[in-house]
Amino acid sequence: MSQAATTTWEEFMEGVWRQNPVFVMVLGLCPTLAVTVSAVNALSMGLATTFVLTCSCLLVSLLRKLIPKEVRIATYIVIIATFVTVVDYLIQAISLALYDALGAFIQLIVVNCIILGRAEAHASKHPPLTAVVNALGMGVGFSIGLFALGSVREILGAGKLFGFSLFGEHFQPWVVMVLPPGGFFVLGLWLLLFAAWGRWRQRRQGAAKGVTQHA
């Protein structure tokens, strides 16, 4: 891989893995907990956010030399709100059922801190290509996080995945999982899992280093 391709890949993976908005930065929890009652809702919310994030970062990056720093926040919010409105109309045109299921959380993408955070911390300082790749990575990472929550909550809370029954007639749904507390339980468990895995990896690396030093 060439130098440029490596940087682009690194840029993309930052959001997907190393700085995952849900599991590492723990940002944007409002939609994370509220709309992840089913895998479809979670994925749609993830895609909608990715769209807004990518388009906003592209526009912010294109205009970055033109935007005076005194009015940058106002500018970012206007740009983000524009794309949220676009996504709002698009979802209504695609499916009203989905629109009703996501409810006010589509409009609330405006105040999702991941998007304003990316515009301020990344897109305003980088050229369009880098900004878009980074934003796409963050969007994919956010979607993965939402999907991880949504699928687990739908399986446990309704016995289904993407609306298909998994366990047959006799499954008694674990209703609390699709209620608000279930969101916290499942998020907590995922965070625990990632923390445990991180620690295990660290210990293994430490052990490997110890062995080499000893040798």
Place this chain on the structure above:
Amino acid sequence: MNHATQTLPEMTPPAAMIRTLGLIAAICGTIIVAAYQGTYRAVQENKRIALERAVFKVVPGAQAIAEYWALPNGEIAKVGAGETAPADAIKFYAGYDTAGRLAGIAAEGAAKGYADTVRILFAWDPATRKIAGFSVVAARETPGIGDKVTKDRDFLANFPLEAEPAADGRALAHEIRTVKHGSKAHAWEIDAIAGATITSRAVGRAINDTAQKLLPRIAMHLDTLKEKP
């Protein structure tokens, strides 16, 4: 150049700020208008399909619908495209079967439930003068408890439910009421689900609130509504 001006940070001239904000507002405005225009037809079509589906679900045998206002003076009027509601008018949908005959009337009702307002669509059968059934339009009731109102067999057995407009044409002959589980004594009472009383009551109140005003108005115009317009 004196010392004070040297330490001052560089300031953007106001004209530049206004120019940038104006430019961005223009770009964003264009994008929003384009998105609205581009999706308008699809959104309207989706809304129409969703409404038809909802009415067909509650009015058995309906194949086509017509939208009407029931005006407070007792008259009815067809809903024009994009028209806003006249004061105190109630919207209702007349469902027609394949032969173009009136299959039933559907209307929306809303009442406070356990978590939020429960909005339902109910159907009235003019032939039997009974509420044939209902479906939930929007509700945030507890899954597994409040949402039983659409699944519980005993609760659904409350329908058809008597809803006879009174002779004076002002209200229903009997108020539709939700009563405690197991104490239903009349054909116009709804037997609540044990454990989901609040949502059961919301359904009863939603039907009653609309039916009290709407059904007497409709009953006077059944001849006009009989055939598909």
